[in-house]
Structures are given as structure tokens and as C-alpha cells.
Amino acid sequence: MPKSAPSSAPSPASTGTLTRRGLMFILSSPSGAGKTTVSRMLLEHDPDICISVSCTTRPPRPGEIDGKDYHFVSRAEFDRMVADEEFLEWAEVFGNCYGTPKAQVKAGLKEGQDYLFDIDWQGTQQLYQKLERDVVRVFLLPPSIDELRRRLTGRGTDSADVIAGRMDRARSEISHWDGYDYVVVNDDIQACFEKVKKILEAERLRRARQTGLIGFVRELMQPGG
Ligand SMILES: Nc1ncnc2c1ncn2[C@@H]1O[C@H](COP(=O)(O)OP(=O)(O)OP(=O)(O)O)[C@@H](O)[C@H]1O
Ligand SMILES: Nc1nc2c(ncn2[C@@H]2O[C@H](COP(=O)(O)O)[C@@H](O)[C@H]2O)c(=O)[nH]1
Numbered sequence: 001m002p003k004s005a006p007s008s009a010p011s012p013a014s015t016g017t018l019t020r021r022g023l024m025f026i027l028s029s030p031s032g033a034g035k036t037t038v039s040r041m042l043l044e045h046d047p048d049i050c051i052s053v054s055c056t057t058r059p060p061r062p063g064e065i066d067g068k069d070y071h072f073v074s075r076a077e078f079d080r081m082v083a084d085e086e087f088l089e090w091a092e093v094f095g096n097c098y099g100t101p102k103a104q105v106k107a108g109l110k111e112g113q114d115y116l117f118d119i120d121w122q123g124t125q126q127l128y129q130k131l132e133r134d135v136v137r138v139f140l141l142p143p144s145i146d147e148l149r150r151r152l153t154g155r156g157t158d159s160a161d162v163i164a165g166r167m168d169r170a171r172s173e174i175s176h177w178d179g180y181d182y183v184v185v186n187d188d189i190q191a192c193f194e195k196v197k198k199i200l201e202a203e204r205l206r207r208a209r210q211t212g213l214i215g216f217v218r219e220l221m222q223p224g225g
Helices: 035-045 075-083 102-110 121-134 145-155 160-179 189-204 211-221
Strands: 024-028 049-051 087-093 096-101 114-118 135-141 182-185
Touching: 024 035, 024 121, 024 189, 035 049, 035 114, 035 189, 075 087, 075 096, 087 102, 087 121, 096 102, 096 121, 102 114, 114 121, 121 135, 121 160, 135 160, 135 189, 145 160, 182 189
Parallel strands: 024 114, 024 135, 049 114, 135 182
Antiparallel strands: 087 096
């Protein structure tokens, strides 16, 4: 029969005590493979993770909302933020600049907030170098190059030139797949989402993250407790 917890040690879950730092859950892929789609599904189904909203100099696509999808900023404003070290990481992608604002994420992690990042491999490397222990890196692959082209075209948000540029970059982006902890092929969207969700759930339970449980475990181990 399993031993129950001593009555003097209420479980951290039941008391709502913080049991770990937040984690940084990164989704990367070649453009069009489906990170935004999977991110939206995660955010919809998991109230305990929130998105890190990036700054970008790219113009908004139809339907994109400033402050929700991105903070759309001018090049001059982006350069100022770089100079003032306001980014945790930043990179130039497809001729535009993208960056992760530092302030909100750093404070939230301390309070146990998990963050989702839809960023490229350059940003992933920078976050890993700075905050290795908090980072979980997931790379999505398309089922084929033809399907990637179909998805970019079918999305209907980019001109033929932009799509051609993104297709040109796809192979070199895929070559960075070995810089990730997990790799998931996004063939069926629901199956892909379920796999990504399981990765997040398992990573939350890593012993090394659950430093807040140390006191609880010590109490459980007290003789005669
Ligand atoms: N498994 C899937 N099967 C079919 N279509 C998909 C699948 N996943 C995503 N899509 C579609 O493919 C298109 C591209 O997806 P999405 O915008 O999520 O890609 P992305 O990786 O975020 O691209 P980008 O890096 O350019 O922002 C969208 O129209 C989306 O609905
Ligand atoms: N290094 C970073 N890359 C980012 C960030 N925000 C988005 N991205 C990546 O840029 C490309 C293009 O995005 P799109 O929205 O213009 O299609 C894609 O790979 C994103 O993941 C960021 O803050 N830093």
C-alpha cells in the first residue's frame, strides 16, 4: 500500500505553494511548418503558459494585432531597444528584425510563470546560452518540402516573392534541427499538438526544476512524521 503524506505536511499542490521556476518553452521550425498554429492551440488549452510577445520591424499581416501577435516597431525603435539592452535575444530573419523583450519574461520566470516562444534557431541559441536550465527546445518539421510550400501558399498572407524567400531558407533552417531537445513532425495537426503538450507536461515535472519541493520531500522522509 502506498504511504500517505504525514498530516503535518500538506502537499504543495493543495496549498498552492510555488514549487518551481517557470520554464521557457521554445517552438521553432522553418517558416510555414506550423509553430504559430501549435502555439495558439497550446495557449488555448493550457492556462499555465503564456506567450512571450516579440517585437518586430516586419509590417503586420492582415488580422495580426499589435501587442498580441507582435509589438510592431520601427527600425529606429528596434535599434534603440538593442542599444539599451532591452532584448533577451534578437535576430534578423527574412530581412526583418525580431526580438524578445527582457523585462516581463525575467520577472515572470521567478514567479513560476511558463513562457512560450515562437522564435527562430538564432534566438534559441541565444536563450540557451543565457538561461540554459530554464529552456526547453522543440523543433517542428514539415512532412515534406512540397507540403511546406502548400502551407505557405495556402496561408494566403505573403506575396509570391516572400514565399519564395522563405522556401529558399527552409533547408538551411531545417539544418539546425540538431540544436533542439525534441523534434516533432507536424503532419496531422492534432497529433502534433498532443505530442508537444506531452513534452511540456513532462518537462514541468523534471526533478531539477522542482526545487520548491525540497522542503516537502524532507518532511515526507522524516521518521515517524
Ligand atoms: N498539420 C497541418 N496540416 C495542414 N495545415 C497546417 C498544419 N499545421 C499548420 N497548417 C497550416 O499551415 C499554414 C502555416 O502555419 P503557421 O502559420 O502556423 O506556420 P509557422 O511555422 O508559424 O510560420 P511562420 O514562421 O512563417 O510564422 C497555416 O495556414 C496553418 O493553418
Ligand atoms: N530570434 C527570434 N525570432 C523570432 C522572434 N519572433 C519571431 N521569430 C521568428 O521569425 C520568423 C518569421 O516570423 P513571421 O511571423 O514573420 O513569419 C519565424 O521563424 C519566427 O519564429 C523573436 O523574437 N526572435
